[in-house]
Structures are given as C-alpha cells and as structure tokens.
Amino acid sequence: MSGDLHTLRVSAVVIFYNPDAACVARANRLAAMMHCVVVDNSPSLRTASEVGLSAAISYLPNGANLGIATAINQGVVSLIDAGFDAAILFDQDSDPSKELLDGLPQLLDEALRRHEPVALIGPAYEDSRLGDVTPFVRFGYLKLHRIPPVGVTPIDVDFLISSGSCINLAAWEKIGPMDDALFIDFVDLEWCIRARSKGFAVLGAPELRLAHELGGEPVxxxxxxxxxxxxxxxxxxxxxxxxxxxxxxxxxxxxxxxxxxxxxxxxxxxxxxxxxxxxxxxxxxxxxxxxxxxxxxxxxx
Structure with missing residues (x-):
C-alpha cells in the first residue's frame, strides 16, 4: 500500500446481539478511532448510555432480533443518508487493529482511482481456535479453490464474510441491500455473488488480518x-x-x-x-x- 491518505468518508457498522461488557468496550475503542454505528438486535430495548456505549456512537436499537441482513442494511442506509463513501462491517466479537481500519479504505480508494468496479474488500481471517489463517476462496466444480493470503496485491475472490469487509457504498446502491429473507447465514455470500453477477469485484487484502471466530466452539x-x-x-x-x-x-x-x-x-x-x-x-x-x-x-x- 502506498503512504497516501485515502479521501473516502468511512464509518464502521457493528452488529450487536445480547452484547457483554467486552463487546461494548470493543465498540467504544472502535468509536475512538473512527465514526461508528451500532445496530442492536438484542430483544431488550435500551438507550446507548444504558448499554454503556460512548456518546460518539450512533446507536440504532431494534428491540428484537431482526436478523443480520436487516441490521446491516439499517446501518448502511444510515451511512448513505449521511453522505459516507464506505462502511466497514463488524460483528460484536471483532477487534480490528488501526492498521486494518486504515488499510482497507486505502486499498478501496486506490482501486476506485484506477476505475475498478469494486463492491468490497476484506482481510484474511485468523481463528486462534483453528490455529491458522483462513485462505481466500474461489468457487470450483465440486470443491472450493483455496487461495493463500500472501503478498500485498489484492486478490480477486468469490466471497468474503461480512465482518471486516469494507463496502463501497456507491456500488451498494447498484447491487442492492443484503437479503432480509435469509435472516442469518449465507447473507454475505449471497450479496457477494449478486455483486459479482452485476460486474463488481470482490477483493481479498492478503496483508491485512482480522482475528475472527468462525462459527461456534470447534469439534x-x-x-x-x-x-x-x-x-x-x-x-x-x-x-x-x-x-x-x-x-x-x-x-x-x-x-x-x-x-x-x-x-x-x-x-x-x-x-x-x-x-x-x-x-x-x-x-x-x-x-x-x-x-x-x-x-x-x-x-x-
């Protein structure tokens, strides 16, 4: 990545569901580094101060679990209405580094300056429980092709998980929102497939990492x-x-x-x-x- 600062207006969108104190602390740390929207799918309806969130956070409580797709859509629409150019999505367990928060928008900005039609760009994922960095994925007949996250050049991939993905909001308006009907699971995959079907690229950033637990406790x-x-x-x-x-x-x-x-x-x-x-x-x-x-x-x- 070059050392030039990007010019995109970027915000984080964090999805809550019955967050514990550590989740709230992570969101507050994130809000100290960049603009942040928290969409809360928890069944209990509380104010931001009752949850313990910083006053800097834009808080959107639903009072019910409306699903991950609807929650992401709510956060993204609020950013589009406020004039933002990009949204970095996180679940409540994600703890991104400043390098990630700076690096993803910069890579997106560089791609857009080259007039590349990019829908989103995301990091490689580290799950300490599984003991490795998860490879990027391209679809293949009867099996997935796994692409090692090496080098510094963004890699064309078929999908990324939502947490850690930096979405180009100009592309979002052409691709459409996440599919509410799916509720949870394959929401991010479906959106990436739809984006690619409309001519947009999905890019993996091999030099950037996000610690993320993929699924429940491994067996x-x-x-x-x-x-x-x-x-x-x-x-x-x-x-x-x-x-x-x-x-x-x-x-x-x-x-x-x-x-x-x-x-x-x-x-x-x-x-x-x-x-x-x-x-x-x-x-x-x-x-x-x-x-x-x-x-x-x-x-x-």
Whole structure:
C-alpha cells in the first residue's frame, strides 16, 4: 500500500446481539478511532448510555432480533443518508487493529482511482481456535479453490464474510441491500455473488488480518477441527443453502460444492453433535423450508 491518505468518508457498522461488557468496550475503542454505528438486535430495548456505549456512537436499537441482513442494511442506509463513501462491517466479537481500519479504505480508494468496479474488500481471517489463517476462496466444480493470503496485491475472490469487509457504498446502491429473507447465514455470500453477477469485484487484502471466530466452539472429528453451531443455526444454514441453490444467478460451481457437502454435514451433525436428533431434525426442517420457500426468521412455538 502506498503512504497516501485515502479521501473516502468511512464509518464502521457493528452488529450487536445480547452484547457483554467486552463487546461494548470493543465498540467504544472502535468509536475512538473512527465514526461508528451500532445496530442492536438484542430483544431488550435500551438507550446507548444504558448499554454503556460512548456518546460518539450512533446507536440504532431494534428491540428484537431482526436478523443480520436487516441490521446491516439499517446501518448502511444510515451511512448513505449521511453522505459516507464506505462502511466497514463488524460483528460484536471483532477487534480490528488501526492498521486494518486504515488499510482497507486505502486499498478501496486506490482501486476506485484506477476505475475498478469494486463492491468490497476484506482481510484474511485468523481463528486462534483453528490455529491458522483462513485462505481466500474461489468457487470450483465440486470443491472450493483455496487461495493463500500472501503478498500485498489484492486478490480477486468469490466471497468474503461480512465482518471486516469494507463496502463501497456507491456500488451498494447498484447491487442492492443484503437479503432480509435469509435472516442469518449465507447473507454475505449471497450479496457477494449478486455483486459479482452485476460486474463488481470482490477483493481479498492478503496483508491485512482480522482475528475472527468462525462459527461456534470447534469439534474434532476424525482428526480435523470443524466449526460447530447450535441446532437453530444449522436450520438456517441448510434452509438458505437450498434457497440459494434454487436461484439462477448463483453459479453452478458453488451449488455443486454445497450439494456434495450436504450428506457429510448431515452425518456429522447427526452423529457427533449433541443432542443428535435435535440437530438432525432442525437441519432436515431447514432443507424442507428451503424447498417450499419458507424464509425469514423461524417461528418457534
């Protein structure tokens, strides 16, 4: 990266859901370094001061869990209305360095000055529990192609997870918002696919890092560590995968890898995760709801 300062107006968007004191402290540290919007999906409706947030933070409480897509959309729309050029998205567990906060907008600005149609740019992710830097991904038939995050030149990729991604808000208005109907899981992937289908690039910044926990507490299965989730998240994963497989603009390369993974995931959840039958039932319910088009939050009675 060059030493020139970027000229973009940039803000962070942090999504809360029942945050603990450490999450609030991270948001306050972030707000000391740049403009910050916090969208709170927690069921309890509180003021910013009751949560413990800095007065510098723009606080948008929902009083209900409206899903990650809706929360991101709320934060981004507030920034577009305020005249910002870029938004860096974070979940409540993310603790970005100043290098990341400076580096992502600078790389985006340099790409836009070269007249490259960039939708977003994001870092490589480090999950200390899995013990490695996660490679970037391109879709391939029957398997994903993993691209090591090496060098300093941004890498053209097929998708990035939302946390740590710096979005070009001029592109957002052409691509459209995150898909509210997905609620959670594959929200970021769907938006990246849609962006690429409209001619925009998704770029990985190999020299930048964000510590990020991918999924729940990992489980070791046959010598390998896999991120795990609760049964409800597995419902959304299977439902949304099926929903995206049905969509025409989603590339067949991605669809083929998901279809290959389905039986293995069902076996892992049904054998290794407890309570086994609950995991399996929620996954199968998700597949059924994806097939019949039942989207949005799952209504549980």
């Amino acid at each position: 070791r299965i046959l010598g390998r560590l896999y991120p795990s989730h609760g049964p409800l998240r597995h419902y959304y994963q299977f439902r949304n995968a099926v929903a995206l497989i049905k969509r025409g603009y989603v590339p067949f390369t991605w669809k083929s890898t998901e279809l290959i993974k389905f039986p293995f995931r069902l076996a892992i959840y049904g054998i290794f995760l407890r309570p086994r039958l609950v995991h399996l039932r929620m996954a199968l319910t998700g597949i059924w709801h994806g097939l019949i088009g039942r989207m949005g939050p799952l209504e549980q009675h």
